[in-house]
Amino acid sequence: MLGGTALNETWTYIDGDYPLAMPTDAGAMHSVAGKVVIVTGSGRGIGLGMALHLAKGGAKVVVAEWKQDLLASAVAQLEALGADCLGVAVNIMERDQIDAMVTATIERFGRVDGLINNAQTFRPLAEIKSVTESDIDVFIQSGVKGTLWAMQAVYPHMAEQKWGRIINFASSMGITGGAGFAAYGASKEAIRALTRTAAREWAMDGIVVNAIAPAAATHKGDSAKQSEGYRQFIENCPMRRQGDPEWDIGPLAWFLCSDASRYLTGHTFMADGGAFMWA
Numbered sequence: 001m002l003g004g005t006a007l008n009e010t011w012t013y014i015d016g017d018y019p020l021a022m023p024t025d026a027g028a029m030h031s032v033a034g035k036v037v038i039v040t041g042s043g044r045g046i047g048l049g050m051a052l053h054l055a056k057g058g059a060k061v062v063v064a065e066w067k068q069d070l071l072a073s074a075v076a077q078l079e080a081l082g083a084d085c086l087g088v089a090v091n092i093m094e095r096d097q098i099d100a101m102v103t104a105t106i107e108r109f110g111r112v113d114g115l116i117n118n119a120q121t122f123r124p125l126a127e128i129k130s131v132t133e134s135d136i137d138v139f140i141q142s143g144v145k146g147t148l149w150a151m152q153a154v155y156p157h158m159a160e161q162k163w164g165r166i167i168n169f170a171s172s173m174g175i176t177g178g179a180g181f182a183a184y185g186a187s188k189e190a191i192r193a194l195t196r197t198a199a200r201e202w203a204m205d206g207i208v209v210n211a212i213a214p215a216a217a218t219h220k221g222d223s224a225k226q227s228e229g230y231r232q233f234i235e236n237c238p239m240r241r242q243g244d245p246e247w248d249i250g251p252l253a254w255f256l257c258s259d260a261s262r263y264l265t266g267h268t269f270m271a272d273g274g275a276f277m278w279a
């Protein structure tokens with residue numbers, strides 16, 4: 001057995017009907033022009049940064065966001081760039097809304113090439129002895145289930161076209177066991193598990209699935225810089241700075257949405273200026 005698939009079956013498929021054509025144009029391979037990419041939680045922060053960056057590369061971006069004001073502002077920014085975009089109000093804690101988000105994408109663009117599961121609903125930090133049921137439920141519902149249901153919703157469309165890119169969002173706090181991050185970290189590590197399993201199960205459908213563990217400036221701006229966590233991060237980061245959502249995290253999302261990432265799957269990419277070198 002190889003990762004749950006009978007070896008014979010795998011090799012028969014590769015020998016007989018391998019679905020991947022060799023590229024002939026290096027520039028096109030690195031391009032996201034014309035690709036239809038859903039970015040959840042793209043009303044602000046890293047999601048917005050990735051949406052703007054992908055749009056500047058010519059991608060058709062679906063802004064999927066639950067806050068109406070953030071949704072409207074993100075769509076306005078994309079439209080100002082001349083991007084072909086669609087705004088969809090969606091709460092990623094509701095499965096029927098996730099399905100509707102993908103249906104709206106197909107209705108508008110006729111396809112979906114990329115899914116970026118960036119949104120996560122946050123709860124206050126809590127030591128493990130005082131994590132509440134409602135805290136863990138919110139992290140699991142928005143992070144783990146939201147990611148899983150969205151992957152399931154895009155899968156048939158990506159499998160049919162034999163091409164797809166899925167990017168999930170992890171965190172160094174899950175990987176390193178950050179104090180106070182029990183419920184959040186548990187959800188982020190579960191997302192990495194889903195990422196690896198989907199990568200294995202869907203590789204032969206032409207779908208690659210990876211995760212990003214970012215470090216980037218948030219909407220809290222300078223007030224976040226007063227925290228002990230921020231001080232520790234900067235001390236540990238060789239580049240001595242947080243990432244910029246658009247210009248530090250966006251390029252990785254671009255690469256992972258392009259054909260250039262075709263031989264990378266199941267991995268977690270630390271986009272953090274070298275702060276966490278764990279692999």
Ligand SMILES: NC(=O)c1ccc[n+]([C@@H]2O[C@H](COP(=O)([O-])OP(=O)(O)OC[C@H]3O[C@@H](n4cnc5c(N)ncnc54)[C@H](O)[C@@H]3O)[C@@H](O)[C@H]2O)c1
Pocket residue numbers: 040041042043044045046047064065066067070090091092093117118119120121122142169170171172213214215216217218219
């Ligand atoms: N910023 C960092 O340094 C950092 C570090 C590690 C991991 N992450 C991860 O990166 C991702 C983005 O983080 P960020 O800092 O940009 O967060 P953020 O809070 O600035 O943005 C999150 C966006 O998601 C939206 N959202 C939240 N819950 C939603 C829901 N239920 N349905 C739809 N939209 C929802 C919010 O309205 C917001 O627009 C998250 O998954 C986060 O856990 C961020």
